[in-house]
Amino acid sequence: MSRDEAIAVIDSGVGGLTVAKEVMRQLPEEKIIYVGDNARCPYGSKSPEEIRTYSFQMIDYVMNTPLKALVIACNTATAVVLEEAMADLPLPVIGVIEPGARAAVSVTKNGRVGVIGTEMTIRTKAYERALLRAEPNLYVVGKACPAFVPLVENHLANSDQARMVVEEALAPLRAEDLDTLILGCTHYPLLAPVIQEVMGEGVRLISSAEETARELAVQIAPLAARRQEEPPQHLFVTSGDAERFRTIAEEWLAGKVNVLHHSLEKSVQP
DSSP states (O other), rough: OOOEEEEEESSSSSHHHHHHHHHHHHHHTEEEEEEEGGOOOOOOOOOOHHHHHHHHHHHHHHTTSSSSEEEEEOHHHHHHHHHHHHHSSOEEOSSSSHHHHHHHHHHHHSSSSEEEOOOOHHHTHHHHHHHHOOTTTTTEEEEOOOTTTHHHHHOOSSSSHHHHHHHHHHHGGGTTTTTTEEEEEGGGGHHHHHHHHHHOTTSEEEHHHHHHHHHHHHHTTTGGOOOOOOOOEEEEEEEHHHHHHHHHHHHTSSOOOOOEOOOGGSSSOO
């Protein structure tokens, strides 16, 4: 590995852009290759075997590029494949669950923490385990919100439909006296304004992006990119509609992005 190598960020779709944006903010000299599997998104309702297959197809694709680190920005994929990827790959591999849990533990005042995520993320109880490892006395409640990802992927995050869907999904959590809510899917920060409105200002929303980027910075410190005169040229790859991806990415990242289409199904599985 060298200072000139890229950081890969993989996700089931556009949600990992929330992590990529924070990596760009904290590590502005680093080159990013981002892969979003939009064609097969969402992952949360799929079997662990499918999630593993799709995740390793993305990993196989990015490993064709010289890398210094890999970020699995999808919470569902993190829950299913992080440990295997960490054991198999010859570079730092970072997930989003442990950093998000640490951030929640650090801010909660009443010890009552909610987690919203995909069906698979909630079913694995990955966040609950991470939270209770850090603070065994926490009260933790999880809620699957499978309708949230399609809203983001279809560019409806700011619509009246999104408000209605979010309000209905989060109604049970409003009675739980939570002061902290983990957005346990990287798509969900794109719905953060409406989630905050529904939950109320007394609930702190936690996105794992900031903490994940901070952990990445620590792990790659010996290989941190040197300051360049020109900003790094990032690459964004999607298995889905490139123009739809570009629209959402440019809106979220506030700039032009270079987007390629690639059918990840053609990648070789390990």
